[in-house]
Amino acid sequence: MAFFDELAARIERRDTVVSVGLDPDPDRLPEFLDSDLPRWAFNRRIIDATHEHAACYKPNAAFYEDSDGWRALEETVAYAHGKGVPVLLDAKRGDIGNTARQYATVLDSVDAITVNPYLGADALQPFLSREDKGVFVLARTSNPGAQEFQRLEVGNGKRLYEYVAQRAAEWSEGNVGLVVGATAPEELEAVRELVPELPFLVPGVGTQGGDAEAAVEHGLAGGVGLVNSSRGIIFAGEGSQSAERYFDAAGAAARRLKRRLNEYR
């Protein structure tokens, strides 16, 4: 099944557009994880606690870039799939030729990926040609400095992020989405007007303080889209007195976000 069809089915079945970011920051992992692969042990318990509220899991590749990390990621992906939840690898990749083709092989394992548009469409072709997978192109990211290049005017009164969004819509064979942050709700709305049919992955509603209402109102296309929280869910239990309470807090945070977002759906 194509990724966005699978995602639509998951959203409907579980009544949620929450993407849970699996970013097991080594400095914040709880001490009680008794495992030779603490990132995997952590993710497994986070998935146990949150999967009923998750439309997808979004591991960020940065937290898995070492030998044990890739093992932890592989186990995590398999476990999420075992729970019926698709996995979007937040890798923000962008490279050329045979290198781009090599990066794209990760789509054999995961269901979708984020990519960086700076190198142009030919660099993204190995991802875009996988029509069964989802490809989320960075348009307007959620960081304060995103405006430095993304907001440059590039002609016809368009900003670079708007032009990227339009081009991404032209590339799509029903397999392209956009990353548009919740931290700039007006720009989120502007992008939605430009590309009515692309699903968005909207980061920044948790720790970064973005606008949850705008994220839902503009992030979904035909009801399909994702609103992500990472640290706001997975580290919600920090300070808990037991492992059980720690992960219960993550589950509660995912449920809270689901309900908050569902108010606007």
Next chain:
Amino acid sequence: MAFFDELAARIERRDTVVSVGLDPDPDRLPEFLDSDLPRWAFNRRIIDATHEHAACYKPNAAFYEDSDGWRALEETVAYAHGKGVPVLLDAKRGDIGNTARQYATVLDSVDAITVNPYLGADALQPFLSREDKGVFVLARTSNPGAQEFQRLEVGNGKRLYEYVAQRAAEWSEGNVGLVVGATAPEELEAVRELVPELPFLVPGVGTQGGDAEAAVEHGLAGGVGLVNSSRGIIFAGEGSQSAERYFDAAGAAARRLKRRLNEYR
């Protein structure tokens, strides 16, 4: 020692500006590698054959993104360092906040990295703040589709890649370089005029058919810069009758490129 000082010393000592791209494409590795880590076995023999002609090694992260791959990369980096050759990880990373900080930890192991500017300066800060390391910002990449976004006019008659180059020069504390492809020599020259002091990493003179003379003439700043070939060196021995000849061919290809580039220095 700061990366660009180390690189300058290496260039002077070995009389070479060749960057050898260590991209062990699994589809092209020779069959005679008898190892549980064939990428590492391959890289080790490539390093043995080429290190006298190498100003640096440039592994592309795409070819190491699995559990064994990161082990192979770690071994490769240590071995290159043992031969006195700095290592530039071609990762083209760009992410935000705590994720960018996590990506930047790879600079504990390698000497320099390539990064993608699309997310803006704050996203690159964890790399830029490592003043002892080299940070090569993508400006004008060597792929045919690079022009799609990089050549957009962004005001004052400047193209996006030119604006990125200027901003990168402003970020530099003596630790920033640019990636500018040899496949567009006029644009290479234009960038050099804008930023006279930044060393460039110039890809595309091998298989991609870029202009070696322009790469040297415009790629170096005060004699410091890198001209990369990956497949043109490491797979030069394809079709050889023995492992010895296979790697001898790689060594010969590195020496040839060194001499060809030195004609223009």
